[in-house]
Amino acid sequence: MNDADETEAREVCLVDDDASVLRSMQYLLASDGIKVRAFNKPEEFLAHAAARPVNVVVTDIWMDGVTGLEILARMCALSPRPRVIVITARDDLAARATATAIGPVAFFIKPFNDEEFLAAVREALALAKIS
Amino acid sequence: MSEANKVAKGQREAEEPFYAGQTRILEMIASDAPLPEILTNLVLLMEAQEEGMLCSILVLAVDGIRVRHGAAPSLPEAYVKAVNGAPIGPRNGSCGTAMYLKRPVVVTDVLADPLWADYRHLAEICGLRACWSTPIFSPQGDVLGSFAMYRQEPRGPNAAETHLTQIATHIAGIAIERQRVQETLRERDARINLAAESADLAFWVIYPEQNTAWMSDKGRAIYGFDSKLALNRDLICSRVHPDERAAVHAAFDRACASHGLFESEHRLVLPYGKTRWVIVRGRCLEDEHGNLLELIGVTIDVSAQKQADLQLQLQREEMSHLNRVALMGEMTASVAHELNQPLTAIANNASAARRFLERGNIDPVLLQQLLQDMVADSQRAGEVIRGIRALVQKDKTVVRSVLNLNAVIADTLRLVSSDIVLRESVVITEMDRSLPQVEAVLVQIQQVLLNLIMNALDAVEARPPAERRIIISTRSLNGESAEVSVRDFGTGLPKDRPDKVFDHFFSTKQTGMGMGLTIVRSIVETHGGKIGAENAPDRGARFFFHLPAARGDSKSQAA
Numbered sequence: 001m002n003d004a005d006e007t008e009a010r011e012v013c014l015v016d017d018d019a020s021v022l023r024s025m026q027y028l029l030a031s032d033g034i035k036v037r038a039f040n041k042p043e044e045f046l047a048h049a050a051a052r053p054v055n056v057v058v059t060d061i062w063m064d065g066v067t068g069l070e071i072l073a074r075m076c077a078l079s080p081r082p083r084v085i086v087i088t089a090r091d092d093l094a095a096r097a098t099a100t101a102i103g104p105v106a107f108f109i110k111p112f113n114d115e116e117f118l119a120a121v122r123e124a125l126a127l128a129k130i131s
Numbered sequence: 132m133s134e135a136n137k138v139a140k141g142q143r144e145a146e147e148p149f150y151a152g153q154t155r156i157l158e159m160i161a162s163d164a165p166l167p168e169i170l171t172n173l174v175l176l177m178e179a180q181e182e183g184m185l186c187s188i189l190v191l192a193v194d195g196i197r198v199r200h201g202a203a204p205s206l207p208e209a210y211v212k213a214v215n216g217a218p219i220g221p222r223n224g225s226c227g228t229a230m231y232l233k234r235p236v237v238v239t240d241v242l243a244d245p246l247w248a249d250y251r252h253l254a255e256i257c258g259l260r261a262c263w264s265t266p267i268f269s270p271q272g273d274v275l276g277s278f279a280m281y282r283q284e285p286r287g288p289n290a291a292e293t294h295l296t297q298i299a300t301h302i303a304g305i306a307i308e309r310q311r312v313q314e315t316l317r318e319r320d321a322r323i324n325l326a327a328e329s330a331d332l333a334f335w336v337i338y339p340e341q342n343t344a345w346m347s348d349k350g351r352a353i354y355g356f357d358s359k360l361a362l363n364r365d366l367i368c369s370r371v372h373p374d375e376r377a378a379v380h381a382a383f384d385r386a387c388a389s390h391g392l393f394e395s396e397h398r399l400v401l402p403y404g405k406t407r408w409v410i411v412r413g414r415c416l417e418d419e420h421g422n423l424l425e426l427i428g429v430t431i432d433v434s435a436q437k438q439a440d441l442q443l444q445l446q447r448e449e450m451s452h453l454n455r456v457a458l459m460g461e462m463t464a465s466v467a468h469e470l471n472q473p474l475t476a477i478a479n480n481a482s483a484a485r486r487f488l489e490r491g492n493i494d495p496v497l498l499q500q501l502l503q504d505m506v507a508d509s510q511r512a513g514e515v516i517r518g519i520r521a522l523v524q525k526d527k528t529v530v531r532s533v534l535n536l537n538a539v540i541a542d543t544l545r546l547v548s549s550d551i552v553l554r555e556s557v558v559i560t561e562m563d564r565s566l567p568q569v570e571a572v573l574v575q576i577q578q579v580l581l582n583l584i585m586n587a588l589d590a591v592e593a594r595p596p597a598e599r600r601i602i603i604s605t606r607s608l609n610g611e612s613a614e615v616s617v618r619d620f621g622t623g624l625p626k627d628r629p630d631k632v633f634d635h636f637f638s639t640k641q642t643g644m645g646m647g648l649t650i651v652r653s654i655v656e657t658h659g660g661k662i663g664a665e666n667a668p669d670r671g672a673r674f675f676f677h678l679p680a681a682r683g684d685s686k687s688q689a690a
Binding site: 024028032 | 467468471472473474475476477478479480482483484485486487490497501504507508511549552553555
């Protein structure tokens, strides 16, 4: 592993089409010392994921253009498979079912408990480091 | 004294009373004496001019077919009775034939003349032998009746008798014509009064010069005036509701100044506090020199109608409101999402700020940024709630404003964006940038759009996700109106009558009330617009409505 890969291993990719939510999540993760790469457009994240390894993704489900479910499906095709944390405004059973079918995923409904969320992100990062 | 002298003396003696008699009869006509009395006097006057002469006047009924007894004071009653009601015709005695042919008919011997075949025995009984009849004409040349002279010996009329006949038919013509005109006037008056009473109409006349006014009994009842009270314009206007009085005065002034028409709908407040809604229409009358004589008009009490209208309006508002509440229920995903977004951002920013503070290394600029974001997101949440409240609120303040429909569509789509995404559907917009602006109630237009969009989403629900497309487009119709079209790719509308979907309680949906599109149509029509629905050529339905361009704004400022 080179230096660049080391850096990316501790980085969380954040995908949300709502600019103010995206920025607040960035601040929240930063307040816990977590490095974040934010994407306002899901397409841009997919382009990024196609070119570089991604360890942890925090994504919204219902977005314009590409939905979070599509992102989950694309992540399954990647190797190593990234850890995914889904954040949604609505407890949608279909979304939860699809997400868990794809793999072990943390599922948060907005607004969520900050401690639990940050713990989930830290855990995902730790697991990504090991694998 | 010779026979000739006798006649000459008789004529001279008769001449003075004859002219006096004519004058007397004309005076009777002018003073509207009853027609039978006038005609009887005329016949007696004529009979007095000639020894052994009997006269009669028949009046043609309005149907133009039957004759009515006019005057025949010297003829036997049996004869008069037999003639009354007989039809006119080419062989109906002297009178019936004269009226039928519209020319004098001279029968010198009724016992020999074929015209008298049907009346011969009657004439014989009555001792009548000759009968000369002349039609009486109106100024327009219509036959009004006939004047006849009878003799007991068979002969034709002499010059004096022909002259007398001319005078008699002329005077009788004036009398009968005048009576007919007055009958027509009386009938018209009666008809107008009947119509006025049954329509709750009040008549009034204002004389601006004299500062007086007249009002029918019905009018006094509507305005609450005592039947004896002397009226004038100010008194009449004093009954007008204070809020509308100045406008009514101004309308009166305008009508008087232009000698034109007056029209106003306003409220009256009666002395005991009762309020009436009235429609007032009037016009100015001028004399032959073009001076204003009077302002005549009618007042119609429309209180009952107004009450019913208000009731209907309230019901419509109630339905409209229920529809919006129902729409809001269908939009739960969007509403939840719209509120959750700013709340999440606020919670995140607050948590972040607390953490930074706990770690003791917060940059004041960063803290400032976090707080600023929290304020902005709180405001955003407030906006969402205000938007929902505006939509669900009852129509208390229905104020029209100048709207750009392209912008309204974009805002409305934002309201339902989450539902569109959640239903895995796509809405494509094709906006005409030269769309004219319209004058409309924002919430109501949003309601129209939401109904059409939610319907379109329902229509495409059964299609595979890739085909769940809705196209919303706008276009300018010659700059005179703005058209909005919502097209889906669903199952389409009933083939026989696509516009049936606008009918009350028509619904193809399991959960539909069948009111949405009825309300949509009523909103569009209240705005002076039109709405329609059709099946698109390939598949799906297309709903379209257009609203007239806002006055003085046929070209839109580009959105």
